[in-house]
Amino acid sequence: MGDQAKLSAGGADFEYPVLKGSVGPDVIDIRKLYGQTGKFTFDPGFTSTASCESALTYIDGDEGVLLHRGYPIGQLAEHSSFMETSYLLLNGELPSKDELATFENTITRHTMLHEQLATFYRGFRRDAHPMAIMCGVVGALSAFYHDSTDIADPEHRKISSHRLIAKMPTIAAMAYKYSVGQPFLYPDNKLSYTGNFLRMTFGVPAEEYEVIPAVEKAMDRIFILHADHEQNASTSTVRLAGSSGANPFACIAAGIACLWGPAHGGANEAALNMLKEIGTPDRIQHYIDRAKDKSDPFRLMGFGHRVYKNYDPRATVMQSTLREVFEALNVTDPLFETALRLEEIALSDPYFAEKKLFPNVDFYSGIILSAIGFPTTMFTVLFALARTVGWVAQWNEMISDPGQKIGRPRQLYTGPTQRDYVPVDKR
Ligand code: CMC
Secondary structure, rough: OOOOOEEEEEEEEEEEEEEEEOOOOEOOOOOHHOOOOOOHHHHHHHHOOOOOOOOOOEEOOOOOOOOOEEEEHHHHHOOOHHHHHHHHHHHHOOOOOOHHHHHHHHOOOOOHHHHHHHHHHOOOOOOOOOHHHHHHHHHHHHHHHHOOOOOOOHHHHHHHHHHHHHHHHHHHHHHHHHHHOOOOOOOOOOHHHHHHHHHHHOOOOOOOOOOOOOHHHHHHHHHHHOOOOOOHHHHHHHHHHOOOOOOOOHHEEEEEHHHHOOOOOHHHHHHHHHHHHHHHHHHHOOOHHHHHHHOOOOOOOOHHHHHHHHOOHHHHHHHHHHHHHHHOOOOHHHHHEEEEEEHHHHHHHHHHHHHOOOEOHHHHHHHHHOOOOOOOHHHHHHHHHHHHHHHHHHHOOOHHHOOOOOOOOOOOOOOOOOOOOOHHHHH
């Protein structure tokens, strides 16, 4: 028998199996706890709870390690492409040349949207946040692609996964085009996944759009950096929505809604807005002091992480990609200097050192995305686009698990105990 964890409750002793993963902390299997003890565990925010078994992504937050199917994020960012990383996440292994070509071809051939969806966009106000449009349009896909919503059929699951990954750049670019009042552009199958997205976003029908290879490479790398991140809030949302048997388009729309929040995917937008508000390096100390002040709700956006208690490895790649983009476009941004100085001051401050708060993936991404030409409102949309592959891979993993159950947490109830209804004229 393997390791057991002992627990005493209500005067009796209980033993629970300790399960071992391939790497990382062991977990105590408490599935029988309620049946045996009549007690639940209490873990708001899931800080000590593994919600599922997964073979996709591993994070060692203390060491700053992020692996997809075992491959370090730094190696994937340097040598792989977003399409190859997507194949890896979905299928478990890196593809052969032929497998990659077939996968890219399949994704390319699913990039067009049902024409009727273009009219759906026109129902939104022009000043709608593109994330609001994304939530609506992605949810609406289930009303258009009925032939891929039977989640019990692996072929349906595969087609809906490919559709979601393929259509997300088209949906995102259209959300942008709608907000600036320019015509939608159809996908161009000659271009790469990322090149196509850049053209649909920044091109116009009146002119030939030339994809700048360095920008295409940087954008593709940014997509790789956001592809998956274990059981974060939006991924857990997708899994929870999917656990009831909801169709994949609805589940991914739920993930997008969760990602929108400023503590999660919305942090890149918030980080850039914060850097703009700080403006020049001489004002940094004031904001550092505010971040440390418990009576002030202000936090340094792009700093800190639930899992990383070390430098986020994605932030390292992001910083070097930023320099490459500046060089390729021959631009610079004074906010980069402010960001570098802010990082330096924060990292030498005991408050941030003690709490192990380091820059996360969002700290530098906003500066790169603005240099490429995206407005801040599009930042989280780009995160959603890339994370779709992670959501879809995690959703597939969950549905394929024969032990899968509907997610149904319990609670510690602190409300009134039973009482009798009093008619309104007697209250
Ligand atoms: N600035 C100042 N103080 C902070 C910050 C920050 N950015 N982040 C955490 N702290 C403090 C917090 O006040 C708390 O202090 P104390 O223990 O004295 O109460 C301590 O550090 C622990 O923070 P927490 O909120 O309990 O930690 P958490 O794991 O619940 O939160 C977080 C993680 C990412 C929500 C938080 O660090 C944060 O709000 N960061 C800013 C938003 C951000 O950059 N989010 C992007 C995350 S990476 C992208 C993604 O995966 O979506």
